Amino acid sequence: MATNLTPQYHEAEEEYKKAQTAEEKLACLKKMYQLVPKHKASEKLQADLKTKMSELKTEIEHDKKHPKKVGVSYKFPKQGAGQYIILGAPNAGKSRLLTRLTRATPEVAAFPFTTREPHVGMMEWNDVNVQLIDTPPITPDYLESYVSSLVRAADAALLMLDLGDDDGPFAAETVITRLADVKTMLVGAKPAAHEDQSIQHIKTLLVCNKIDLDGAQDRLDIVKEMFAPKFPIHVISAEHGTGLEELRNAIYEFLKVIRVYTKHPGKPADMKSPFTCPVGSTVIQMAELVHRDFADKLKSARIWGTGVHDGQAVGREHVLHDKDVVELHI
Ligand SMILES: Nc1nc2c(ncn2[C@@H]2O[C@H](COP(=O)(O)OP(=O)(O)O)[C@@H](O)[C@H]2O)c(=O)[nH]1
Ligand SMILES: [Mg+2]
Secondary structure, eight states: OOOOOOOHHHHHHEEEEEEEHHHHHHHHHHHHHHOOOSSSHHHHHHHHHHHHHHHHHHHHHHHHHSSOOOSSSOOOOOOOTEEEEEEEESSSHHHHHHHHHHSSSOOOSSTTOOOOOOOEEEEEETTEEEEEEEEEOOOOTTTOOHHHHHHSSSSEEEEEEEESSTHHHHHHHHHHHHHHHTHHHHHHHOOSSSSSSEEEEEEEEEEOOOOTTTHHHHHHHHHHHHTTTSSOOEOOOOOTHHHHHHHHHHHHHHHHEEEEEETTTTTOOOOOSSSOOOOOOOOHHHHHOOOOTTHHOEEEEEEEESSSSSTEEEEETOOOOTTEEEEEEO
């Protein structure tokens, strides 16, 4: 049955098709509904319009309660043996630490909120690199949403604490609670299993900075009471370089990875750029890192290193050790 729609109705429908937001769409639908001739033949159309209007109202209500996050977002593809995110309150020395451990050049300044966007640098540790990301500060009323996303994506975190400030330990506690509010838990060690899949645990080193300043030692005692043994604690002066080499080692070791060097049959091993894989990785897991196809294609492997004779043939499930040299046969 024809519904004899008016040109005005068709106009409203055109507008509806171009509408961008839920509000605009709803306004157009209301107009269309008014313009539909109210008779038997248009009953189905009237009902359809009503359904669409009610769906849009629900959508608008939902968006009001859960505003879509607008604004910047950053992604840093992982490079090197692992990715750390540097976190902390304003002025804790996050950016200074990045300049000390990498060649990155974020601004360092004696006033808060100098760092407005993340900076990334590669920290050398022997023959591998660890990726460090410096971030804007986290305070009771300031947490960029992309920062929590970066934390959740990282392999580990460095939580910087300012020993030059009486408030330092509490400012660090705030960072922990702010992130916990968004289901991102900084922990000293990842739990073996946990029920709530929406919660992300990030293993974290607590880095107490500015040990060179007056009163830092006393504040460190408070820190230990508050945070030991929850987090591994490292004490440094980013400004003076105290404790930095120990921290560099700890950053690498905390990743719990091993270095594996590859070699081609009949050729010397490539001892310059090892692959890194989690402690406990097997030959087949390492082969997958080298090339996705290798998992299927791998026929055998020979190993030089820990617990094997030089060039010993091993199976796919053989567990690798740090500094093993592996020859993959496909
Ligand atoms: N005395 C002292 N000052 C430091 C140390 N580390 C950083 N600072 C200073 O603290 C201020 C804030 O440092 P910055 O790295 O910009 O902090 P961020 O806001 O956490 O990135 C700057 O003036 C730094 O020079 C340190 O170990 N000792
Ligand atoms: Mg900074």
